[in-house]
Amino acid sequence: MATGMAPMQDSEAALVVTLQPGVYTTLLNGVGGGTGIGLLDVFLVE
Amino acid sequence: MLITFIYVRRWVIGISFALAGMVARAEFSAERMVLVEPRLEGAAADRVRHWQEAVRSEARDPVVAFEQLGWAYVKLGRESWDAGFFKLAELTAQVMEATEGPIPAAQLLKGHALVQMHRFAEAEELAQALVAQRGEPRDYALLADATMEQGKLAAAVAACQQFVNRYPGLESYARVAQLRWLHGDLAGTIAGGWPNGRRYGDDVIDIAVTAIISDLRTNPLTIRSADGIDNMSVNDAVYNKVFPYAGTPHNGRNYAHNPGAKVSPLYNLSTRGPVGEGYESLISGFVIRETEPVTILVRGLGPTLTSFGVEGALADPSCRCGSRTVRWWPRMTIGAPRRSPTSWPPVWPPCRTARRPWS
Numbered sequence: 001m002a003t004g005m006a007p008m009q010d011s012e013a014a015l016v017v018t019l020q021p022g023v024y025t026t027l028l029n030g031v032g033g034g035t036g037i038g039l040l041d042v043f044l045v046e
Numbered sequence: 047m048l049i050t051f052i053y054v055r056r057w058v059i060g061i062s063f064a065l066a067g068m069v070a071r072a073e074f075s076a077e078r079m080v081l082v083e084p085r086l087e088g089a090a091a092d093r094v095r096h097w098q099e100a101v102r103s104e105a106r107d108p109v110v111a112f113e114q115l116g117w118a119y120v121k122l123g124r125e126s127w128d129a130g131f132f133k134l135a136e137l138t139a140q141v142m143e144a145t146e147g148p149i150p151a152a153q154l155l156k157g158h159a160l161v162q163m164h165r166f167a168e169a170e171e172l173a174q175a176l177v178a179q180r181g182e183p184r185d186y187a188l189l190a191d192a193t194m195e196q197g198k199l200a201a202a203v204a205a206c207q208q209f210v211n212r213y214p215g216l217e218s219y220a221r222v223a224q225l226r227w228l229h230g231d232l233a234g235t236i237a238g239g240w241p242n243g244r245r246y247g248d249d250v251i252d253i254a255v256t257a258i259i260s261d262l263r264t265n266p267l268t269i270r271s272a273d274g275i276d277n278m279s280v281n282d283a284v285y286n287k288v289f290p291y292a293g294t295p296h297n298g299r300n301y302a303h304n305p306g307a308k309v310s311p312l313y314n315l316s317t318r319g320p321v322g323e324g325y326e327s328l329i330s331g332f333v334i335r336e337t338e339p340v341t342i343l344v345r346g347l348g349p350t351l352t353s354f355g356v357e358g359a360l361a362d363p364s365c366r367c368g369s370r371t372v373r374w375w376p377r378m379t380i381g382a383p384r385r386s387p388t389s390w391p392p393v394w395p396p397c398r399t400a401r402r403p404w405s
Contacts, residue, residue, distance in 0.1 A: 005343060008353075013346035013365045021334045027366045028321050028328040028346045036360035038321035040330050041345040044313050 005043055016045065090122040094131075109151065112142050116155040123162060135159035150176055150185075157188045166195045177205075183213035190221050199228060318351075321360050342367075 007014055013028075028040040097115035100106045116138035123131030139156035142149065153172050160169035173189035176182075186209040194202035206225055210218040317330040334340050344367050348360030 005345070007345055007347055007350060009347075009349040011349055011362050013363050015344040015365060015367060016341065017344070017367060018339045018341045019334055019367075020339050021337065023331065023333050025329060025331045025368050026344050027368075028360075029323065029364050029366075030321055030348075030360050031362040031364050033323050034360060034362050035320070035322045035326075036348060036358050037318065037351060037356050038328050038360040038363050039316065039318045039345075039347040039351055040328050040365065041317075041343075041347065042315040042330065042332055043343040043345070045341040045343050 088125065090118065090125045093118040094122050109142060109146055109149070112138055113151045113155060116142075116159070120155075120158055120162060129163060132159045132162040136163070150180055150182075154184055154188060157192070161188065161191045161195065164195070166192045170196065173205075177208075181208075183209055183218070186212065187217060187221065190225075194221075194225065194228070199225065321348075321363070 026040055026042060028038045030036065030038075094115065097111055097118050100111040101108070101115055105111075116135045119131045119135035119138060123129060123135065136156055136159040139152045139159065142152035142155070146152065153176055157169045157172040157176070160166070160172070169188060170192035173185060173192050176185035177189055186205045190202050190205040190209055193199075193205060203225055206218065206221045210222060315330060315332055317328060319328050320326070321328045344365050346363035346365030348363040351359040
């Protein structure tokens with residue numbers, strides 16, 4: 001699915017899902033226990 | 047006659063009073079406590095009974111139990127029109143003060159009970175002390191109530207502004223509406239009112255006729271209309287049960303009063319912060335209130351932030367998305383349910399841990 005919002009870096013994560021109505025939680029972690037400043041985005045895909 | 051005895055373990059305190067006006071004092075042994083429950087029905091009465099039991103069984107922190115019991119009394123007093131419950135709330139606050147000293151929780155409870163009993167000057171004194179001591183939203187609410195009822199509108203406006211600034215919600219907006227009405231600003235008053243959705247500037251004849259032909263003894267009120275009376279047929283807001291019986295305004299976020307409206311125009315949600323392991327995960331949440339499934343994109347960025355001058359960016363991010371069920375801990379993954387009631391973070395299948403799944 002082409003959204004035009006792909007992460008700029010290959011090491012960054014993205015997930016496209018189709019969800020039923022409800023309450024959702026998103027989590028951002030570092031692979032292998034990595035730490036640092038992160039940005040967690042959620043976009044509506046038309 | 048309603049008699050309540052409240053006992054606190056280390057300080058033997060006897061409180062008894064009669065709603066008919068008879069007041070008596072008694073002393074009790076250290077291990078005795080008698081709570082005579084009011085024979086009332088409804089959620090407010092159940093709440094009173096719940097916290098009475100909590101006090102009696104000592105199953106909860108006594109300060110919390112007494113505080114909640116006091117607020118339950120206030121609520122029950124408002125709903126039952128029985129002012130004796132406000133006195134019970136005041137006495138409950140006195141018990142808290144006797145055991146813990148003049149703690150803010152007791153003073154706030156006592157202040158609201160005093161307002162309900164129209165002892166406004168005493169309530170204002172308490173509110174001023176609370177505002178000076180800590181200045182939490184409900185302290186300003188109490189100050190606004192106490193001053194407004196005494197006609198000190200300038201002080202009430204100032205207190206209400208502080209309340210709105212700290213707590214922009216139904217409780218603060220309702221007070222704003224009442225103050226605007228008192229100032230004669232009918233156009234600025236949020237629509238609502240009694241009976242049956244009338245606004246403050248509406249025809250008083252219609253209001254009077256509706257009041258006469260309606261049944262005001264029921265809860266909720268049974269509102270009837272007549273020819274020539276242009277009342278609304280259904281209330282879509284909860285109405286206060288004290289003067290001026292204003293409808294609680296809509297907060298702009300809850301669309302429940304208009305289920306036909308298009309809701310949840312979520313387009314983007316973005317959260318930035320430090321990311322760690324386990325409890326230190328960066329967590330965000332959202333609600334999908336559509337009627338059909340919605341496709342979303344979840345991104346976890348780190349290295350990109352470096353190009354925007356962010357130092358210490360997460361080098362290799364991984365993101366997950368899950369659905370929360372009824373309670374906080376039981377969680378369910380997307381597609382494959384798996385409950386993890388005692389663990390955090392929840393155990394989710396690796397297939398939902400996305401890294402470069404698309405281009």
